[in-house]
Amino acid sequence: MAAGSLVLSDDSIVSRIDRSLLRVEYAMILVGGLTVFGLMLLAVFSVGGRNFLNAPLPGYVDWIEQLMPVIAVFGVSYVRREGGHIRMDIVVGALKGRALWLAELATTLAILLVAMLLLWGSWEHFLRSFDISQPMWSRDSSMDIGLPIWPAKLVVPVALGVLVVRLCLQLWAYSLAFKHNQARPVAVPLLADVATQAAMEAKQVSSREQEEAN
Amino acid sequence: TEWSVSLWGQRRAFTEHVERLAELVSERTNGEFTLNISYGGLSSNRENLDGISIGAFEMAQFCAGYHADKNPSITVLELPFLGVTSLEQESDLSMALYQHPAVVADLARWNATLLMPSPLPQYNLVGVGDAPATLADFDGLTVRATGGIGAAMETVGAVPTSMSATEVRQAMDSGVVRAVSFAPHAHMSFGTIENATWWTTNLNPGTVNCPVVVNSDALVDLSDEHREVLLGAVDEALDHYLSFYEEQTMAAWGPALEERGIAQVSFGDAELSAFRAAAADPAATAWIQQNTARGLPAQELYDFVTGLIAESN
Amino acid sequence: MEALDIGIWVTCFLLVMVILGMRVAFAAGLAGIVGLIAIFWARKDFAGDEFGWALSVAVGTAGQVPHAKVASQALSLIPTFILIGYMAYYAGLTKALFEAAKRWIAWVPGGLAVSTVFATAGFAAVSGASVATSAVFARIAIPEMLAIGYNKRFAAGVVAAAGTLASLIPPSAILVIYAIIVEQDVGMLLLAGFVPGAFSAIVYGLIIVGLAMTIKNFGPAVGGFTWRERFSALLPALPIVAVVVIILFFVYNPIPGEVAIGGSVIDIPFGGDSWGTPTEGGAIGAFIVFLMALYRGMRWSEFRDALVETAKLSVMIFTIIWGVLIYVRFLGFADLPGAFADWITSLTMSPMLILICILLAYAVLGMFMDAIGMLLLTLPVVFPAVMALNGGLDVSAADSTFGMSGPMCAIWFGILVVKMAEFCLITPPIGLNCFVVAGVRDDLSVQDVFRGVMPFFIADALTIAGLVAFPAIVLWLPSQV
Numbered sequence A: 001m002a003a004g005s006l007v008l009s010d011d012s013i014v015s016r017i018d019r020s021l022l023r024v025e026y027a028m029i030l031v032g033g034l035t036v037f038g039l040m041l042l043a044v045f046s047v048g049g050r051n052f053l054n055a056p057l058p059g060y061v062d063w064i065e066q067l068m069p070v071i072a073v074f075g076v077s078y079v080r081r082e083g084g085h086i087r088m089d090i091v092v093g094a095l096k097g098r099a100l101w102l103a104e105l106a107t108t109l110a111i112l113l114v115a116m117l118l119l120w121g122s123w124e125h126f127l128r129s130f131d132i133s134q135p136m137w138s139r140d141s142s143m144d145i146g147l148p149i150w151p152a153k154l155v156v157p158v159a160l161g162v163l164v165v166r167l168c169l170q171l172w173a174y175s176l177a178f179k180h181n182q183a184r185p186v187a188v189p190l191l192a193d194v195a196t197q198a199a200m201e202a203k204q205v206s207s208r209e210q211e212e213a214n
Numbered sequence B: 001t002e003w004s005v006s007l008w009g010q011r012r013a014f015t016e017h018v019e020r021l022a023e024l025v026s027e028r029t030n031g032e033f034t035l036n037i038s039y040g041g042l043s044s045n046r047e048n049l050d051g052i053s054i055g056a057f058e059m060a061q062f063c064a065g066y067h068a069d070k071n072p073s074i075t076v077l078e079l080p081f082l083g084v085t086s087l088e089q090e091s092d093l094s095m096a097l098y099q100h101p102a103v104v105a106d107l108a109r110w111n112a113t114l115l116m117p118s119p120l121p122q123y124n125l126v127g128v129g130d131a132p133a134t135l136a137d138f139d140g141l142t143v144r145a146t147g148g149i150g151a152a153m154e155t156v157g158a159v160p161t162s163m164s165a166t167e168v169r170q171a172m173d174s175g176v177v178r179a180v181s182f183a184p185h186a187h188m189s190f191g192t193i194e195n196a197t198w199w200t201t202n203l204n205p206g207t208v209n210c211p212v213v214v215n216s217d218a219l220v221d222l223s224d225e226h227r228e229v230l231l232g233a234v235d236e237a238l239d240h241y242l243s244f245y246e247e248q249t250m251a252a253w254g255p256a257l258e259e260r261g262i263a264q265v266s267f268g269d270a271e272l273s274a275f276r277a278a279a280a281d282p283a284a285t286a287w288i289q290q291n292t293a294r295g296l297p298a299q300e301l302y303d304f305v306t307g308l309i310a311e312s313n
Numbered sequence C: 001m002e003a004l005d006i007g008i009w010v011t012c013f014l015l016v017m018v019i020l021g022m023r024v025a026f027a028a029g030l031a032g033i034v035g036l037i038a039i040f041w042a043r044k045d046f047a048g049d050e051f052g053w054a055l056s057v058a059v060g061t062a063g064q065v066p067h068a069k070v071a072s073q074a075l076s077l078i079p080t081f082i083l084i085g086y087m088a089y090y091a092g093l094t095k096a097l098f099e100a101a102k103r104w105i106a107w108v109p110g111g112l113a114v115s116t117v118f119a120t121a122g123f124a125a126v127s128g129a130s131v132a133t134s135a136v137f138a139r140i141a142i143p144e145m146l147a148i149g150y151n152k153r154f155a156a157g158v159v160a161a162a163g164t165l166a167s168l169i170p171p172s173a174i175l176v177i178y179a180i181i182v183e184q185d186v187g188m189l190l191l192a193g194f195v196p197g198a199f200s201a202i203v204y205g206l207i208i209v210g211l212a213m214t215i216k217n218f219g220p221a222v223g224g225f226t227w228r229e230r231f232s233a234l235l236p237a238l239p240i241v242a243v244v245v246i247i248l249f250f251v252y253n254p255i256p257g258e259v260a261i262g263g264s265v266i267d268i269p270f271g272g273d274s275w276g277t278p279t280e281g282g283a284i285g286a287f288i289v290f291l292m293a294l295y296r297g298m299r300w301s302e303f304r305d306a307l308v309e310t311a312k313l314s315v316m317i318f319t320i321i322w323g324v325l326i327y328v329r330f331l332g333f334a335d336l337p338g339a340f341a342d343w344i345t346s347l348t349m350s351p352m353l354i355l356i357c358i359l360l361a362y363a364v365l366g367m368f369m370d371a372i373g374m375l376l377l378t379l380p381v382v383f384p385a386v387m388a389l390n391g392g393l394d395v396s397a398a399d400s401t402f403g404m405s406g407p408m409c410a411i412w413f414g415i416l417v418v419k420m421a422e423f424c425l426i427t428p429p430i431g432l433n434c435f436v437v438a439g440v441r442d443d444l445s446v447q448d449v450f451r452g453v454m455p456f457f458i459a460d461a462l463t464i465a466g467l468v469a470f471p472a473i474v475l476w477l478p479s480q481v
């Protein structure tokens, strides 16, 4: 029951880029969701195969391990766009105007630093498992049925790459907000206090209830 | 000099040689060279070669079967039914293979130098329900066995299932699998013998190969004196490991089985050779074919290993 | 600078970043990377030309974590449990449960509130997350309570408190997270949450009955349902029972495989073997609820929304997991958990007093922090200390401080900590469940809900005291397996 989006939009360039990027990010999170569903089906096949056909799915654990990074990491940028990563907003929640945008600029910059360092580290981690000269380009394989692991490892730098683009865009939007002392800037998640956020969640639930009633 | 050593789990028979090595090295250098052992704090067990490669720690242990493509050359020792009969033989065989140029080159891709093995006994099966009397009884048996051992079990009609070691006990108690393939110490520490009814004494389907490696640069950077101490202590550490495994683990194993009234199943020579014929040769052929494709002198490695075994038996 | 000093400095740096409002996952990741750089650079005595080396090793070490720690079979339970909750909502199970609870138990004093608690406990058996549970029940239960004259603050408080049951009663995402951090058997922990969850529900129920009997005009009992009406209400709620039973059979099958009757052994069909592992049980539960939602006419757009919401919550949780595990990787290099455990065990206070202090510290911390973030940040240091206090991970019950073996102590402490974390969902100033309930109702402010939920502080304090004093409440069920 997560909150609806708190990101405003208009005709400015920064907002247009925001929405284009959102399309990519939404596709990525949807792939993550479909993968959760796939994980469920995988278990159904495994259990069904074992109990009814005495033929368990070969490499069931290996396949789960391949799918998990897609679920866990692929949508990281979408969640950032929606302001969904958890934080303590006791201090930020008390800030207003330029002070708030400055604080957001600072933490976004810090997150950009983390994202870029991890992009580097996870890319190298991928490269260590990848060798174009080997069968299936594989230099690292899973335990049971020997699946190449590089595709699953590649998920992380790809997701972080999109996150880096998103963070740069947000830096731009926050600096505009700071420069013009905007009250409600576009392309960044607005700091709803927890109560407003909860109200949006509640609305979402209510709208579903209503749909059901109709 | 202080080296960080990345192991996993907790101190057990499987890590006694590293613990002993740390003691010996520290003693013989008057504490100037120490090995700081961490159980799981520095890396996950499947990422230990990565950590060695980037230089996060200087020494680590891993198992070849965790990631065959990272270390294809030493997986030859995990082929089923090689016919290794003792821990000591397993140890000597590993040490010999670790010197082979193709193996050295394989691990050099990770900036790693093989130091010593962690020899494990054969992965015989512990199971619940009616004990198998002949190979035919394996037909339809659900068994937790991974990699080559799983493939071998499949040739006699068993149904191998993969799951993480921590889920094995529950899977067995609940009947998801009827038998589990582990080394004795793991059968004891993962509790598979608690409700089991039978154990195969001489099926000997194979084992895993778990070397201890060091970061090659760090080894070069050691002073001549310290390097000599380290390499010179390997044999003694391995001896300690072997006697610990024999005296502590295997000595506890027999009584543990008897205490729980677990039937010990032995198969006749005819049965075993039939099993071997069905499983061993196809597995070896497949291994040679796959690893030749990887650019390894696979036939040569296989002949090297089987030659050494034939020589010593 | 010693590794331990670096550990303490970096931990302070992390706390400052978190308090200043940096997203917890990335603050932890940054602290971890900075700490790793310091650790590796210290090995080269902070020589200026070695900084580049230290940076690349630190980044290489941290860069493994997002893939390596997330690609795990056990963690696959988390998205599965979240999916079950969303699917159950579309399958119409929430309303059915409330209706059934109302017809069966609303005749006791404070009946509708008690019914709300037990309907929520029932939904908890298919939902893995507390906040979602409160949001759903606020919509269904509060209007009915208000209609028959309940105080609106109290009605809101009941829903906010009852929602926390979802994290004790399996399935529970937070119990899985605990099991992963401390490397204990997930199945056992989930099983262990069942009785304390039911115990919590009963304590909530008793508190309500007590209030209803002492306060005038509290809210009438609701009786007058015929048996026919009662039984007919069970039917729509039955799928929940079916799901719970099927999951139970998948994971623990309590029926013996054969019985001896008069000298002959008789096979029981479906007896003996369970049909799967916890991972599979969760997935099968999700699948059954999915089929129900399909039967109820779930559309593609709803299905897509459910998947996106599931993925979003999963990503949020997993980002904290891998972010914090980068920090934990650094802690491993600094050996801070070992040092903290040594310090705790060297204290001269009684071990029970130390444990109580730790739980109180969680209560304070939880006022300001999210439950998952709090557990992930603290457990790597606190858990080894508590285990050491009990005499180590391998200690037998006879040699231990608290009278339970190492693995049992891990389960007991896990349930205590999760109960604390849930308690924090209803305490001001950041009690998320209360915000959610206030959000559902335009006529309720957050302060109203916080006031209404206060009786349940007492209930939770009693529950926690009960779990500390009588560990058997937690350990009886897992010790039967």
Ligand code: NA
Pocket (backbone or CB within 6 Å): C123, C124, C125, C126, C127, C128, C129, C165, C166, C167, C168, C169, C170, C171, C172
């Ligand atoms: Na639950």
Ligand code: NA
Pocket (backbone or CB within 6 Å): C366, C367, C368, C369, C423, C424, C425, C426, C427, C428, C429, C430, C431, C432
């Ligand atoms: Na709170």
